[in-house]
Amino acid sequence: MEVSDGTLRYGSIHFDGSISRRPDTTTIQGTTYLARPQDVVFSRIDIRNGAIGVVPNEFGSLAFTNEYPIYDVNAVGRVIPDFVRLLCRTQVFRSQVEALVVGHSGRKRVSAEMFEDLPIPAPTIDDQRAIVERHMQHVSEAMCLRRKAADALAGAVDEITRLLDLKSPDVAPITKPFVIPSHRATRWSVFAATAVAQGISDELQSCYPVKPLGDPELSLVSYGIQKSPRNRPDKNGRPYLRVANVQDAYLDLREIKYIDVPDAQMDTYRLEPGDILFCEGNSAELVGRPALWGGEIEDCVHQNHVLRARLNQDALLPQYLMAFMQTAPSRGHFRRRAKKTTNLATINSSDVRELLVPIPPIAEQNHIADLWVSAQEEAAKLRAAASEAEKKAFTETEVLIAGG
Structure with a gap:
């Protein structure tokens, strides 16, 4: 019709x-x-x-x-x-x-x-209903496992927020309607208004000292090598990370491409274990999400659309920074800073350098890092179990439909 x-x-x-x-x-x-x-x-x-x-x-x-x-x-x-x-x-x-x-x-x-x-x-209508019901039981089990995985990560983020005593309009946004004077509408922002309504600073506050990530005592932020016809892989072909390799808190290394980098430039672009990587462009929700390089590939470099923060690990631990960057203030920083088009949000090196980070003592950083790593491991196990339940849902369905 x-x-x-x-x-x-x-x-x-x-x-x-x-x-x-x-x-x-x-x-x-x-x-x-x-x-x-x-x-x-x-x-x-x-x-x-x-x-x-x-x-x-x-x-x-x-x-x-x-x-x-x-x-x-x-x-x-x-x-x-x-x-x-x-x-x-x-x-x-x-x-x-x-x-x-x-x-x-x-x-x-x-x-x-x-x-x-x-x-x-x-099959008969009754058999069809039984097959669908059995399938949905497995699907429901998988959905429950994925919710538990999400809850494990969310619970860890809440605990990290509590341990750092984070105060920011990002942590507790106002969700109810409120009124502003019309003459201020052109200069008004949700973030600033939320800070005023809550009586807190619109800067990140913590029980520990707060410093920008780009502080020379904490890290060096840099771009990677720019791809061009001149550096197609030749005698100095090196593996390099593209935007597609840097995902939401993990690296996808299934497909690695190569680029020509002379020996003289390798000290500038070579990735080292503990480097934190950011995509210059991503979705508005994921922009600014980091991934940790663990030295998975020898002599690997990174493209210019992938930013790198090399940390002074005597002052700032990589896994701790990864944990902090799951919190609302970190995500909110990049969402506000991002330049948005229809399908893409982009950040630059200044946005990364100006991210405010609480700096606890190294022992506390280790504790928070361990908390986040444990939550990730638990979530990974639950997601793997969910994938198995989903796979079982369809394999069993195919057997039942075939009359097995």
Whole structure:
């Protein structure tokens, strides 16, 4: 059914099979189509990635473009919507779908006609419900484990905030509505107003001395080597870290590229264990999140879009700095400083140098670092268990669907 009056919310389908509503301000050009609660909808481009879902009852009807075929499977009565969604997200089905994609790279699609021609098993309705219920038990277990992992990290951040006695509008923001005079609106900021309302300084406060990270006694902040046609890997090819390698508090070293760096420049650009790395650009939420270099690759350098803070470890421990940088004041510093475009937030070396950091005695830094490392280890174990539960959810589902 076509939709033309613009009164409906548009829907989005995600790779995990969930469906969400787009903001009510979203406008899409052209004809759209109506999907009612419990209708099955898939993305012609991303069904091979798992983008097929069922419209939730609580959303009411949603609108989709013709890139999203819509099916009322309840009308036939042979299969239930949740079983179709589950079946189409199994590896066996997705491998069949992958063979059907046509079109240019990056915009390959599966046509509705090809999708409809795929044969599917159809157990009894009772068996379908049992398979879905069993699958959701595993999924719920995985979600519970991931929540516990997030809670472990959040609890550690709360404890670090308490141990450092951090006071900042970032730590306890005002969440209720409040009023400002209209003549001050052009000079007003949430951060400054929150500080005034709470009666605290808008500078970071702690029970320990606070210093900027760029203080010469604490660290040296620098950019990496700029990539150009002149330094393509040759006789002095060196492994180097790109933005893609520096993730949210960890390094992704699965793909390492090379760049030519003469011996004379290696002392300038070579990474050393304990270096803290920052991406110059990231999402607004993740901008300023650090990763710790542990010497994983010998003679590794870094690109100019990756900033490096080399710490004086007699005064500031790397793992302690990593722990502090999970707190609200650190995250808030970079969010406020970042220059934002539509999809990217960027920081520069001055933003890194001017980050205010509490400097406890080394013994206390070690204690806080150990607290954070323990929380990370616990969270990693819980996430690994969650991944196993998710894997089991689909492997068991495939066996049940096959009648095993």
